Amino acid sequence: MIYFDNSATTKPKKEVLETFMKASEEYYGNPASLHKIGNDAENLLESARKQIAQLLNMKRIVFTSGGTESNNLALIGTATAYRHRGSHVISAVTEHASVLKTLDELESRGFEITRLSVDKAGQIDLDELKASLRNDTILVSLMHVNNETGVINPLSEIKKIISSTRAFLHTDAVQSIGKIGLDPQNTPDLLTLSAHKIHGLKGGGILAFNNFQPEPIIYGGGQEAGIRSGTVAVPHAAALAKALRLAQPNPLFPEWNRSLREFFSTFDDIMIISPDSAAPHILSLALSGVTGEVLVSGLQDEAVIVSTSSACSSKNTETSHVIDAMNVPPVFRDGVIRISFGAFTTQQDIMDFQHAFKKVHRIIKGVRKNEN
Known part of the structure; x- marks a missing residue:
């Protein structure tokens, strides 16, 4: 996992x-x-x-x-x-x-x-x-x-x-x-x-x-x-x-954060919400056209655990007050997820996540395309 x-x-x-x-x-x-x-x-x-x-x-x-x-x-x-x-x-x-x-x-x-x-x-x-x-x-x-x-x-x-x-x-x-x-x-x-x-x-x-x-x-x-x-x-x-x-800052966090930013930049339906100056252990992003809950569920099926936003309110279907305050475009507001690293995160996790995300993204977008 x-x-x-x-x-x-x-x-x-x-x-x-x-x-x-x-x-x-x-x-x-x-x-x-x-x-x-x-x-x-x-x-x-x-x-x-x-x-x-x-x-x-x-x-x-x-x-x-x-x-x-x-x-x-x-x-x-x-x-x-x-x-x-x-x-x-x-x-x-x-x-x-x-x-x-x-x-x-x-x-x-x-x-x-x-x-x-x-x-x-x-x-x-x-x-x-x-x-x-x-x-x-x-x-x-x-x-x-x-x-x-x-x-x-x-x-x-x-x-x-x-x-x-x-x-x-x-x-x-x-x-x-x-x-x-x-x-x-x-x-x-x-x-x-x-x-x-x-x-x-x-x-x-x-x-x-x-x-x-x-x-x-x-x-x-x-x-x-x-x-x-x-x-x-x-x-x-x-x-x-x-x-x-x-507790010590992990010197690899910035590198992993940059790697994922570069990875997500290859998708034309993803908005990276966290600014470049944000703390390196948190990366917030949004996928257009789907809800964050769908993305979280799809990733979980691939043994990847992420959150929709703040865990304290992630079961609340309302848009996060932070996302509202930042004026994130409406098309992205419902599709927010948060990735956050910890002491047990590894380089292999980063690589495996990218493979899993591509698969889930393809499935989600494919299903939606067929539905339309």
């Missing part, structure tokens, strides 16, 4: 699974307990926290259940904590649903939201960002790499633009950590990471931040310095730290 849906989730690495199992078997105590078993679990938890903080060049790490919770905590927690400064938040129309839906919730609570537009390449206009900043802007939330198209936001430039304000910068880095990395000199104020996107386990994530403390959105026993109540999942924390230590 060729698995090209790594932006939806990744296969856990053996070393990560081993860390999780060992931590589950040997460090099963509650890290909040006073006895030795609890202390041992707490020591492992704090070791994982320290490792992650160093790897990300961030000061504080709060363990969560994943990217969605981390994004909710970043937006609601920061907006609530700093409402005395203002009630204006800036983001973009192409953010992940866990950000967009949270922005809607903030709006219902009286916050004012500015949603930046994007051009046909999926890029925000930095001048629009600059013009949108106000004295009461308290938070700017912009993802590093778009989960559907791989479009990269220039974080260093964004950080410079907002540096003269009191606004915090939050970055959903779920699709960039371990793929293209972050400039350690330009880290955001808050950063979201999900374990299962970097060959870790589902159910683990973090919110990393510097120099301030968001308000909690989950209440209880006051764990995680009062920011995220609930017994901390120590095995998940240890496994996430291991996954992050192992």
Whole structure:
């Protein structure tokens, strides 16, 4: 099987699974307990926290259940904590649903939201960002790499633009950590990471931040310095730290991306949606005259796994909000698929995929021609 849906989730690495199992078997105590078993679990938890903080060049790490919770905590927690400064938040129309839906919730609570537009390449206009900043802007939330198209936001430039304000910068880095990395000199104020996107386990994530403390959105026993109540999942924390230590950008991703771009350029009914400047592990494209679901199904019959767009909404028959925002021509909007590489992708996968795609394309177009 060729698995090209790594932006939806990744296969856990053996070393990560081993860390999780060992931590589950040997460090099963509650890290909040006073006895030795609890202390041992707490020591492992704090070791994982320290490792992650160093790897990300961030000061504080709060363990969560994943990217969605981390994004909710970043937006609601920061907006609530700093409402005395203002009630204006800036983001973009192409953010992940866990950000967009949270922005809607903030709006219902009286916050004012500015949603930046994007051009046909999926890029925000930095001048629009600059013009949108106000004295009461308290938070700017912009993802590093778009989960559907791989479009990269220039974080260093964004950080410079907002540096003269009191606004915090939050970055959903779920699709960039371990793929293209972050400039350690330009880290955001808050950063979201999900374990299962970097060959870790589902159910683990973090919110990393510097120099301030968001308000909690989950209440209880006051764990995680009062920011995220609930017994901390120590095995998940240890496994996430291991996954992050192992996560390294693959130098072959750009080459494979270029190879597939050249391959798809030979078809006159395919539009490559991801710009050349996009992250190399994601390639979004569209086939005219068919739906993405048909193409996904056809490729699956050839043991190739891809996604229609974002896995979080791929079962929704509506056109992706990202595709709509980029003004993709109507003839291509229904036929979008996303290819995404991971640590287990090989050169043979790239070659075998091309053979499989040609076969599926011929079958799909042949059937449609006969139907007409």
